[in-house]
Amino acid sequence: MNIVVCIKQVPDTAEVRINPETGTLIREGVPSIINPFDMHAIEAGLQLREKIGGKVTVLSMGPPQAENALRDALAMGADDAVLLSDRAFAGSDTWATSHVLSKAITKLAADIIICGKQAIDGDTAQVGPEVAEFLNIPHISYIRKIDDISDNSIRVQRLMDEGYDVVESSLPVLLTVVKELNQPRLPSLKGKMAAKKAVIRKWGQADIGADENDIGLKGSPTQVKNIFSPEVRKDRKILEGTPEEQVDALVEELKRLKCL
Numbered sequence: 001m002n003i004v005v006c007i008k009q010v011p012d013t014a015e016v017r018i019n020p021e022t023g024t025l026i027r028e029g030v031p032s033i034i035n036p037f038d039m040h041a042i043e044a045g046l047q048l049r050e051k052i053g054g055k056v057t058v059l060s061m062g063p064p065q066a067e068n069a070l071r072d073a074l075a076m077g078a079d080d081a082v083l084l085s086d087r088a089f090a091g092s093d094t095w096a097t098s099h100v101l102s103k104a105i106t107k108l109a110a111d112i113i114i115c116g117k118q119a120i121d122g123d124t125a126q127v128g129p130e131v132a133e134f135l136n137i138p139h140i141s142y143i144r145k146i147d148d149i150s151d152n153s154i155r156v157q158r159l160m161d162e163g164y165d166v167v168e169s170s171l172p173v174l175l176t177v178v179k180e181l182n183q184p185r186l187p188s189l190k191g192k193m194a195a196k197k198a199v200i201r202k203w204g205q206a207d208i209g210a211d212e213n214d215i216g217l218k219g220s221p222t223q224v225k226n227i228f229s230p231e232v233r234k235d236r237k238i239l240e241g242t243p244e245e246q247v248d249a250l251v252e253e254l255k256r257l258k259c260l
């Protein structure tokens with residue numbers, strides 16, 4: 001079974017600050033981590049390999065330093081890693097990012113592709129399903145449990161607002177996973193040593209055969225008009241008392257504001 005796990009390197013959100021003048025993230029000096037949902041995707045890939053055999057390849061598109069995220073995934077036990085890094089990819093929106101990832105996944109001939117539910121910085125949750133669309137394969141999102149897997153099908157539980165769905169799909173398939181799925185393992189010392197020495201393949205535009213019109217800024221239909229931090233409003237009132245008293249006070253307040 002050829003399993004590809006897509007991982008994104010993200011800034012550690014606990015450390016993120018915004019430049020108030022430009023409205024952009026201050027990345028300097030901010031530590032980077034593997035997107036937390038992708039840790040669960042890696043763990044899922046490793047558990048599937050342990051169950052049915054095969055190979056786990058971790059794949060990331062990003063700047064050269066994204067190699068660190070791939071090494072961390074190798075330390076956890078992934079077999080192989082590919083970094084998609086090229087100036088031509090810069091400025092890619094989710095569409096162009098998904099296009100690049102799908103080209104690489106085609107080259108890797110994956111049977112199962114696993115993504116996190118969403119990235120904690122971009123937060124769109126678009127990339128997984130978009131990659132599946134580019135590959136023209138089914139996808140199942142919000143996986144909380146993998147019930148069964150065989151050479152040509154998979155049965156999973158998809159988390160819903162109330163309960164879960166049981167969904168079965170043929171392979172190849174793309175899954176996006178939630179934190180409830182598993183507990184990511186810690187890397188072993190042996191894994192860390194091996195990851196340090198591992199050779200990480202680096203692919204650019206030519207290696208995946210991507211058209212320049214489909215990648216980077218040129219291939220991105222999204223146009224960002226403005227980025228700003230939400231205004232902090234200070235006119236708040238905290239209601240005190242029992243829940244009943246708070247409800248009465250809230251109703252009075254809403255009447256005063258002519259909302260009721």
Ligand SMILES: Cc1cc2nc3c(=O)[nH]c(=O)nc-3n(C[C@H](O)[C@H](O)[C@H](O)COP(=O)(O)OP(=O)(O)OC[C@H]3O[C@@H](n4cnc5c(N)ncnc54)[C@H](O)[C@@H]3O)c2cc1C
Binds near residue numbers: 059095097098114
């Ligand atoms: C106009 C525009 C220009 C942009 N320019 C840049 C830029 O120059 N540099 C930049 O870093 N970002 C840029 N971005 C942001 C970039 O497009 C998104 O970060 C990226 O598409 C992923 O979207 P997301 O963070 O919402 O991921 P989500 O869709 O929330 O991620 C879901 C899952 O997809 C997978 N995934 C997502 N991204 C990657 C990745 N890169 N590699 C592997 N797997 C991944 C992971 O498994 C992740 O859990 C730009 C966005 C726009 C709109």
